Amino acid sequence: MSAETPVRHLQAVAEFGQYALWETDLDALLHEACSQVAKGLGVPYAKVLEYRPGGDDFLIRAGVGWGPGVVGSVRAPADRGHPPGLAMQTRQPVVTEDITADPRFTLTALFREYGVVALANVPIIVEAGVFGVLEVVTPRRQAFTQPEISFMQGFANLIAAVVHRKGVERSLQAALQEREILLRELQHRVKNNLYVVSSLLGLQANRIDDDGARQALMEVQGRVHAIGLAHSILQASQDISRLDLGAYLGDLCRTLIAAAPFPVTLDLDLQPAQVSLQVGVPLGLIVNEIVSNSLQHAFGPGGGPEGGPESGPESGPESGMVSLSVRRAGDRIELMIADNGRGMDAAAVAARRGSLGRKLIAALAVQIQGTLTRPAVERGVCYHLSFPVPHD
Amino acid sequence: MTDRRPALKRILVVEDEALVALYTQELLEDAGHTVVGLAATGESALALAARERIDLALLDIRLPGGMDGVEVGAALRARHGIPVIFVSGTLDCETLERVSAVEPLACLQKPVRPGELLAAIGRAQS
Numbered sequence: 001m002s003a004e005t006p007v008r009h010l011q012a013v014a015e016f017g018q019y020a021l022w023e024t025d026l027d028a029l030l031h032e033a034c035s036q037v038a039k040g041l042g043v044p045y046a047k048v049l050e051y052r053p054g055g056d057d058f059l060i061r062a063g064v065g066w067g068p069g070v071v072g073s074v075r076a077p078a079d080r081g082h083p084p085g086l087a088m089q090t091r092q093p094v095v096t097e098d099i100t101a102d103p104r105f106t107l108t109a110l111f112r113e114y115g116v117v118a119l120a121n122v123p124i125i126v127e128a129g130v131f132g133v134l135e136v137v138t139p140r141r142q143a144f145t146q147p148e149i150s151f152m153q154g155f156a157n158l159i160a161a162v163v164h165r166k167g168v169e170r171s172l173q174a175a176l177q178e179r180e181i182l183l184r185e186l187q188h189r190v191k192n193n194l195y196v197v198s199s200l201l202g203l204q205a206n207r208i209d210d211d212g213a214r215q216a217l218m219e220v221q222g223r224v225h226a227i228g229l230a231h232s233i234l235q236a237s238q239d240i241s242r243l244d245l246g247a248y249l250g251d252l253c254r255t256l257i258a259a260a261p262f263p264v265t266l267d268l269d270l271q272p273a274q275v276s277l278q279v280g281v282p283l284g285l286i287v288n289e290i291v292s293n294s295l296q297h298a299f300g301p302g303g304g305p306e307g308g309p310e311s312g313p314e315s316g317p318e319s320g321m322v323s324l325s326v327r328r329a330g331d332r333i334e335l336m337i338a339d340n341g342r343g344m345d346a347a348a349v350a351a352r353r354g355s356l357g358r359k360l361i362a363a364l365a366v367q368i369q370g371t372l373t374r375p376a377v378e379r380g381v382c383y384h385l386s387f388p389v390p391h392d
Numbered sequence: 393m394t395d396r397r398p399a400l401k402r403i404l405v406v407e408d409e410a411l412v413a414l415y416t417q418e419l420l421e422d423a424g425h426t427v428v429g430l431a432a433t434g435e436s437a438l439a440l441a442a443r444e445r446i447d448l449a450l451l452d453i454r455l456p457g458g459m460d461g462v463e464v465g466a467a468l469r470a471r472h473g474i475p476v477i478f479v480s481g482t483l484d485c486e487t488l489e490r491v492s493a494v495e496p497l498a499c500l501q502k503p504v505r506p507g508e509l510l511a512a513i514g515r516a517q518s
Contacts, residue, residue, distance in 0.1 A: 188454075188481065191481060191502065191503070192409060194503065195409065195412055195502055195503040196409055196411050196412060198503055199409075199411045199412045199414070199415035199416075200411055200415075202415045202418070202419070202506060203411065203414060203415050203418065206418050206422070222505070224503075225503050225505055228502075228503040229501075229503060232481050232501060232502060232503065235481055236481075236483075236484075251501065255501075255504070255505050255508050256505070258505070258507065258508040258511050258512070259505040259506065259507025259508045259511065260507065261507070
């Protein structure tokens with residue numbers, strides 16, 4: 001060994017340390033370690049043996065120089081009668097110049113096949129115990145020096161650090177998955193509980209004779225439904241913290257239209273827009289108020305798009321229609337909700353000025369920092385709501 | 393003017409939330425249907441179906457016990473020829489495939505509005 005060798009070894013360990021920082025594939029990392037160690041020590045064979053507590057043996061997890069069918073398949077005994085077993089159990093390097101003449105050890109079939117004479121083993125020690133052993137072998141007598149063993153141990157320690165990091169990553173991943181499952185379960189419970197509340201409101205409404213009081217409870221039930229639907233959509237989202245606004249509001253309108261006592265066409269123009277529940281629920285409540293209002297007042301008997309005195313809207317070009325569009329415009333989201341019903345005259349606007357629905361719409365628009373306007377339209381009612389894309 | 397009212401049905405409600413089941417029962421009965429029974433599990437639903445004449449089953453999918461709503465629906469169809477409507481939360485692809493295999497008359501997303509449920513039953517009959 002030349003005087004420059006230790007310097008070259010230190011350089012190789014440093015380079016491998018850098019490589020170990022970003023390599024995420026443990027098998028690739030182990031192979032690289034074997035390759036560097038074999039090269040650094042000038043031996044034809046190196047391998048990493050991973051200890052398997054279940055079988056109380058080692059599996060050759062990675063290696064260089066070996067023929068097909070060795071790495072990933074061949075096992076080695078973990079007892080003290082074999083160098084890797086002794087290195088693991090003593091947690092110390094094990095070196096032999098000539099294993100065929102060393103009374104401590106028994107030759108394995110693999111060593112006989114490859115004519116192994118000299119070898120060196122260093123344990124790969126991790127927090128939980130011993131991961132395995134890094135081993136170099138050669139078919140000629142060789143006395144491995146202390147600097148060479150230290151060189152090997154440097155690699156083994158870096159491997160141990162990566163194995164430890166992998167274990168921590170696995171634990172974190174498992175904890176994240178568990179958190180996700182718990183969150184989804186919680187979502188399911190919230191949705192179910194809102195459905196129970198909605199049912200309770202319905203049961204109570206069924207027992208009220210006063211039409212106004214019953215109607216008020218039904219309106220609250222509709223609002224609870226709108227909130228419950230947001231949770232339902234969120235439960236199916238890839239990202240549990242965000243829901244697709246178009247999918248939510250589209251479904252909300254569909255359920256409102258489906259529950260209407262007469263046919264109304266729904267015209268949806270929905271661009272994808274992901275929002276949190278904090279933004280989605282107020283928007284759902286706003287749309288619920290506006291569309292419920294349309295269904296209640298724009299198309300009722302005596303109304304309809306063309307104002308027939310006796311009938312509600314019929315199918316065909318003059319049938320009742322509710323339109324909803326969700327569009328991204330730069331850093332804002334624009335909502336347009338409209339109907340082609342009888343519209344609101346000044347008297348109707350004045351009458352609804354103090355209504356809860358109107359107050360809710362205004363307050364919720366402010367909550368999401370939105371700007372709500374009612375553009376003039378030829379027929380029916382139109383609301384336009386613009387709000388900043390939330391960055392929460 | 394044609395009579396658009398749906399024919400009245402004998403309906404089995406399979407739902408493990410008691411208040412949701414109770415409200416569904418009242419909705420259906422107010423609309424003139426007969427609720428044959430409320431079952432909170434798949435096993436009790438199948439027991440009811442074995443002794444009652446049932447025209448239609450409304451099924452929640454997530455149920456306590458050994459069977460989920462899709463299995464119950466499949467058994468109701470196979471053993472008694474009872475058509476089903478699923479009422480459920482948003483479904484994953486695998487459950488959706490199983491639901492499709494049962495060929496339900498409708499699949500409604502929870503929470504369901506009262507009018508939406510009655511309209512689905514009406515559509516299922518037309």
